[in-house]
Amino acid sequence: MLHVELVLQGLVNGSMYAVVAIGLTLIYGLLRILHVAHAGLYTLGAYITVLTTNATGSLALGILAAMLVVGLCGMLVYRLLYEPMLERPPYVALIASIGLFICMEESYRIVFGPYGSSFDMPRLGERIALGPISIAAADAAMLVGAIVLLTGLAMLMRRTRFGVAWRATVTDPAMARSFGIDTIKVRYVNFFIASVFAAAAGSLVAVLNNLVEPTMGSVPSYKSLAIIVLGGLGQVGGTLAAALLLGVIEAYGTIYAGAYLDRDAIAFIFLIVVLMIRPQGLFARGS
Amino acid sequence: MRIRLKYLALALSVTGWVCAPAQAQDVVKIGFHAPLTGFAAADGKSAKQGAELAVAQANAAGGINGKKIQLVVYDDEGKPENTIPLANKLIGQDKVAIAVSGGYSGPTRAAAPVFNRAGMVYLSAYAIHPDITKAGDFIFRTGMMGEVQGRAGAKLMADMLKKKKVVIVAVNNDFGQALTAGVEEVAGKFGLNIVKKYTFAMPDRQFGPLVAQVKADAPEVIYAPGYFFNAGPLVAQLRAAGVDVPIIGQEGYDSQRFIEIAGKASEGVIVTTSLDRDSKSPATRAFIDDYEKAYKDRVDMVAASGNAAATVAIEALRKAGSLDGKALRDFIRANAFETSIGKLSFNGLGEVKKPVQVQVVKDANFHHYAVIDDLVLLAPPEK
Numbered sequence: 001m002l003h004v005e006l007v008l009q010g011l012v013n014g015s016m017y018a019v020v021a022i023g024l025t026l027i028y029g030l031l032r033i034l035h036v037a038h039a040g041l042y043t044l045g046a047y048i049t050v051l052t053t054n055a056t057g058s059l060a061l062g063i064l065a066a067m068l069v070v071g072l073c074g075m076l077v078y079r080l081l082y083e084p085m086l087e088r089p090p091y092v093a094l095i096a097s098i099g100l101f102i103c104m105e106e107s108y109r110i111v112f113g114p115y116g117s118s119f120d121m122p123r124l125g126e127r128i129a130l131g132p133i134s135i136a137a138a139d140a141a142m143l144v145g146a147i148v149l150l151t152g153l154a155m156l157m158r159r160t161r162f163g164v165a166w167r168a169t170v171t172d173p174a175m176a177r178s179f180g181i182d183t184i185k186v187r188y189v190n191f192f193i194a195s196v197f198a199a200a201a202g203s204l205v206a207v208l209n210n211l212v213e214p215t216m217g218s219v220p221s222y223k224s225l226a227i228i229v230l231g232g233l234g235q236v237g238g239t240l241a242a243a244l245l246l247g248v249i250e251a252y253g254t255i256y257a258g259a260y261l262d263r264d265a266i267a268f269i270f271l272i273v274v275l276m277i278r279p280q281g282l283f284a285r286g287s
Numbered sequence: 288m289r290i291r292l293k294y295l296a297l298a299l300s301v302t303g304w305v306c307a308p309a310q311a312q313d314v315v316k317i318g319f320h321a322p323l324t325g326f327a328a329a330d331g332k333s334a335k336q337g338a339e340l341a342v343a344q345a346n347a348a349g350g351i352n353g354k355k356i357q358l359v360v361y362d363d364e365g366k367p368e369n370t371i372p373l374a375n376k377l378i379g380q381d382k383v384a385i386a387v388s389g390g391y392s393g394p395t396r397a398a399a400p401v402f403n404r405a406g407m408v409y410l411s412a413y414a415i416h417p418d419i420t421k422a423g424d425f426i427f428r429t430g431m432m433g434e435v436q437g438r439a440g441a442k443l444m445a446d447m448l449k450k451k452k453v454v455i456v457a458v459n460n461d462f463g464q465a466l467t468a469g470v471e472e473v474a475g476k477f478g479l480n481i482v483k484k485y486t487f488a489m490p491d492r493q494f495g496p497l498v499a500q501v502k503a504d505a506p507e508v509i510y511a512p513g514y515f516f517n518a519g520p521l522v523a524q525l526r527a528a529g530v531d532v533p534i535i536g537q538e539g540y541d542s543q544r545f546i547e548i549a550g551k552a553s554e555g556v557i558v559t560t561s562l563d564r565d566s567k568s569p570a571t572r573a574f575i576d577d578y579e580k581a582y583k584d585r586v587d588m589v590a591a592s593g594n595a596a597a598t599v600a601i602e603a604l605r606k607a608g609s610l611d612g613k614a615l616r617d618f619i620r621a622n623a624f625e626t627s628i629g630k631l632s633f634n635g636l637g638e639v640k641k642p643v644q645v646q647v648v649k650d651a652n653f654h655h656y657a658v659i660d661d662l663v664l665l666a667p668p669e670k
Contacts, residue, residue, distance in 0.1 A: 002503045009495030016493075106324060114328035116516060118547045127527055136527045139495065209492040209520045211548045215326050219490045251496040255485070262459060262488045 004133050006251045012139045014247020015146030016208075019201040021224040021231070021239050022153065023194030029170050029234035030190050032090055033082055034225065036097040038198050039217030040104030041077070045070045045199030046212035047108065050117045059207070066199040074195025075188050101221060108214035116213035124207055138208045145204050149197060150240060157236070162189060170234075219264060226271045230282050238283030245282075246270060314357045315350070315610065317342065317600050318377035320398070321389030321593070322365035326489070329516070329544070330589045334389030334412055335360060336582050337593030337627075344577070345601045356601060359383055363394040370398035378405045384610045385410070385600045389593045392416035392461045399426045406612040408603070408619065412596035413538070413589055416461045417668070420637040425616050427637040429596040429626070431561060432667050433462060436537050437469015439559045439643040439659045440510055444535055445477035447645075447657060448557075450508035452480050454501055456494075456521070458513040458539075459486035466512035466537055473664070482506055487513070492520045498528045508532055514539040519548025526552035533557060541588030546651050553648045557656055561628040562591040563644040565655035574627035595626035638667035 020042055027035045045066040053062035081100060085092050124137040157163035168176040169186045177183050201220075206212045227246060231238030246267055253266040261269070274282050319338055322331035342358045350356055359381045363369045370390070377383045378401070386402055388395040388411045395414035402409035403423030411419050413430035420426050444450050455470065457463030463486065474481055483504050485497055498521075501509065511521060511534055518540045525534065526549075536545075536558040546553045563571060574594055578586045599619065604610065607618035623632040631639050642660035646653040659665065 002499060005499035006496050009499055012495055013493055109324065109328055114332050115542075115544050116329065116548075118519075118544075121550070127529065134529075136524070138527075205492075209548075210523060210550065211492060211516060211519055213516065214328070215490075216492075218326070254487070254496045255500045258459075258486050259484070263491060264488055 001132060006255065007248055008133070008135060009139070010248030010251030011244060012142050012247070013250060014244035015143055016201055016205060017220070017224060017227055017247060018240050018243035019146050019149055019197050019204070020220050021227040021243050022150065022236060023197035024224050025228050025231065025234060025236055025239045026190055026194045026197075028228060029236070030166070030187060031082065031086070033093045034090070034097065035082075035194075036094065036221050036225070037077060037081075037100040037104060038194070039221035039224070040101045041070050041074055041195050042198040042202040042205075042220055043104065043108060043212070043214065043217040044073065045202030046206040046216060047112060047117065047202075048199070049203040049206050050119055050212050054117075054120050063200070063203040066203050067196045070199035070202075071192040071196040074191040074198070077195075078187060078191040101217070105214050105217065112214065114214065116211050116216075118210045118212075119206075142204045142208055145200065149200055153193070153197075153236070156193075162186070166190065223264065223267050226267045230271060230274055232281030232283045235281070235283055238281060241283055242281075314355045315604055316357045316359050316381055316383040317597065317604075318359050318361075318374075318381060318383035318386035319389060319597075320361045320363045320370060320373050320377075320386075320394065322391065322394070323360075323362035325364040325366070327365040327391055329542075330391075330514075331362070331365075331389065333542075333587050333590040334593035337578070337590035337595075338387060338389060338412075338597035340574070340578055340581055341594045341597035341601060343581075345605075351601070351604050356604070358597075363390045365391055365394065367393035367397040370394040371401055374398040374401035378402070378407060383407075384604060385612075385615055387593070387596045387600055388412060388414060389589075389596070390414060392419065395419050396422075399423075402426065408600070408612055408615045410596040410600055413592040415465050417465070421670075424637065425612060427599075427619055427633055427639075429599055429628075429631055429639050430592050431538070431641070431643065432638060433465025434469035434472065435665050435667055436559050436643060437466040437471075437512075438473045438664055439469075439645075440466065440535055440537060441470045441473045441477050441479055442659055442661070442664060443557065443559060443645055443657075444508050444510065444533075445479050448508060448533055450533060451478055452482055452507040454482050454504050454506035454509050455484045456497060456501065456509060456511040456513075457484070457486050458517055459488055462514075462539065463512045467510075470510060487517065487521075489514070489517065491517060494521050494524050497521075498524050498530065501525065502528055502530050506532060509534045511535070512537055512539065515542040515545035515548070519545050519553075522549045522556055523552040535559075538588045541646070541653065543585035543587065543652075546648055546653075553651075555648060557645060557647045558653070559643050559645055559659070560588050561595075561641070561644055562586070562588050562646075563629075563655055563658075564646060564653045566629075568625075568629065570625045571627050571629070591627045595624075595628045595631065598626045599624045599631065634667060635669050636667065640665075640667065 048066040049062040052065045053059050126137045165181045169183045227242050230242035321334045342356050361373045386409045392414040395411050399422035403425045411428045415433035457467045534556050538560040540558045541560040603615045603618050607614045645657040647656040
C-alpha cells in the first residue's frame with residue numbers, strides 16, 4: 001500500500017513539473033529560446049490566484065484571473081524581451097531571460113513582501129478515499145488539473161487550425177509563411193498558451209502548499225530545464241513522460257536515498273546519466 | 288587636461304568620502320547584516336526590524352551618553368561569501384563599535400573570525416552552528432545552540448508528553464542536523480526510541496512521499512526541525528493524511544506565518560523556542576507590544592532574537608565605560624542582560640545561558656505551554 005501511495009505522490013509532483021515544463025517546451029520548440037523567466041510567470045500566477053481569491057472569495061475566479069493576466073504577460077515578455085533579439089545567438093536570449101527572472105523574483109519581494117502569502121482559508125484540505133487508498137483533495141486537483149490541461153493542449157494541437165499552423169511553423173517557418181500562415185501571430189499565441197500553463201501550475205501549487213513566496217520559482221526554473229532536456233528538447237510527449245518519471249523517481253529517492261541525496265540533486269543525477277547514455281534525450285525521435 | 292581634472296575630482300571625492308565618517312563622532316555605530324534579499328529574506332526582514340526597534344528606543348531614551356546610535360545595515364543575501372567583505376567594510380570603512388549578525392549560520396560563521404581578529408565584539412542573534420563562537424573570545428551568541436534546543440525537545444517528548452517512539456523529519460542543513468544531534472545525544476538518557484530519520488531540502492514544500500512513509504512508520508510523536516515555510520505545508524500535509532500524533536517543532540516554526548499556512552492543522556503543534564508570548568516580564572511585554580505597533584505585523588522568534596542581540600550590544604556600549612572592543616567583551620562576559628527573550632548571561636565560550644520556552648498553538652496563536660529550565664541539561668559547551 002505504501003508503494004501505491006509513493007507512486008501516486010510521485011505522479012502528483014510529476015504532473016506539476018509537466019505543466020510547467022510543457023510551456024517551456026512549446027517555446028523552445030518554436031523559437032529555440034530557453035525561457036528561464038517562465039518560472040517567474042509561474043510565481044506571478046500563484047500570487048494572482050491567492051490575492052484574487054482572498055479578495056473575491058472565489059478560487060475559480062482566482063485561477064481564471066491568473067491564467068488570463070499571466071497569459072498576457074507572457075505575450076508582453078515575448079514582444080519586449082525576446083523579439084528584439086531573435087536574430088542574435090541563442091545565449092543572448094538565455095542571459096536576458098535569467099536577468100528578467102531575477103528581476104521578477106526581487107520585484108515580487110518588494111511588492112508582496114518577503115514573508116509569502118496564503119489563502120485566508122486553506123483550500124481543498126479534505127481527503128478523498130478511493131477504496132483502501134486515500135488522496136488529499138489538493139493532490140487530486142493537481143492530477144485532474146494536469147490531465148485536463150494536457151488533454152486540452154493535445155486537442156488544440158491536433159484538431160484546430162492553430163495546431164496545424166503551430167506544427168507547420170515549427171517544421172519550416174519559411175514554407176509556413178508561403179502558405180499564408182501568420183507566423184508572428186503563432187508566436188504570440190504560443191507565448192500566451194505557454195504562460196497560461198505556467199499560471200495554472202502556479203495556481204495548483206498555491207492550493208497544494210497554501211503558500212506562495214517570491215522565490216517559489218527557483219526550483220522549477222532549473223528543474224524544468226532538466227526535464228525538457230530529458231524529454232528531448234521541444235518534444236511535447238517526451239516532456240510529459242520525463243516529468244512524470246522524474247516525479248516518481250524523486251518520490252522513491254526522498255525515502256530511500258534522502259540521507260545522502262537532496263531531492264533536487266536526484267533530477268540532475270538522472271539528467272547526467274541519461275545524457276551519458278542517450279545524449280539526444282530520453283524520448284527524442286530520429287537522430 | 289580633462290582627464291587630469293577628472294582624477295583630481297575623483298581623488299577629492301574619495302578623500303571626502305574617507306574623511307566624512309571620521310568627522311561624524313557624534314554617533315556610535317552598530318554594524319548589522321541579515322539576508323534582506325534572496326531565499327531567507329523573510330527572516331532577514333524580521334531580524335532587521337527587531338534590531339531597528341532596539342536602536343530607535345535607545346535613541347529615544349538618550350542614546351549612548353548623549354550620542355545617537357546608528358545601525359549600519361548590510362544585506363548578506365544568506366550567502367557566506369558575502370559576509371567577509373561586509374565584515375571588513377564594517378570594521379575598516381564604517382568603523383562600527385560592535386557588530387550583530389541577523390543572519391543564518393553560513394554567513395555568520397564566515398564573518399566571525401574576521402571580527403575576532405579585529406578585536407571587535409560580534410553577537411550572533413539566532414545562527415546556531417557550534418563553530419561560530421569557537422572563532423574566538425570576542426564572539427557571542429544570544430540565541431540557543433541547535434544541540435541545546437534539541438536536548439530540550441527530547442525532554443519535552445519523553446518526559447513531558449511521555450512519548451517514546453519518535454520519527455525525525457529534519458531539514459538537511461546545519462539547523463536540522465544540530466537539532467537532530469541534540470535529540471540523539473540524550474535519547475538514551477530519556478529512553479527515546481528514534482525509529483527512523485528522514486531529511487528534506489530547504490526549498491521543499493511538498494512532502495507527499497515523506498508523509499506516506501511516516502504514516503507507515505506509525506510513530507508516537509514526530510520531531511520535525513525546519514523553518515515555517517517548510518513546517519506550514521509539512522504539518523498541513525501530515526494532518527491531511529490522517530497522521531494525528533503530536534508534532535514537535537522548534538524555533539524555526541515560531542512565526543505567525545506558520546499558523547496562517549497550516550491553518551487548523553497547526554493547532555496543538557508544540558515548539559521549543561526563545562520567545563514566550565504569554566510572558567509577564569516587562570521587557571518581553573514591551574517588546575511584543577512595541578513591535579506590533581511599530582510594524583503592524585505579528586512578532587516572531589527571529590525579530591525577538593534580533594532585538595535581544597541589539598539590546599545586549601546597546602547595553603554594553605552604554606555601560607562598559609569605553610567603546611573599546613576588549614572593554615565591551617569583558618562587560619558582556621561579566622554581566623546579565625534583561626531582553627525580550629529573557630535574562631541572558633554568557634559562559635566562557637560566549638554561549639548564552641537561558642531556559643527554553645515551550646509554546647503550543649492554540650486558537651491560531653502561540654501560547655505558553657511550559658518552560659524547560661534544567662540548566663544542567665541545557666548547559667552549552669564551554670569550549
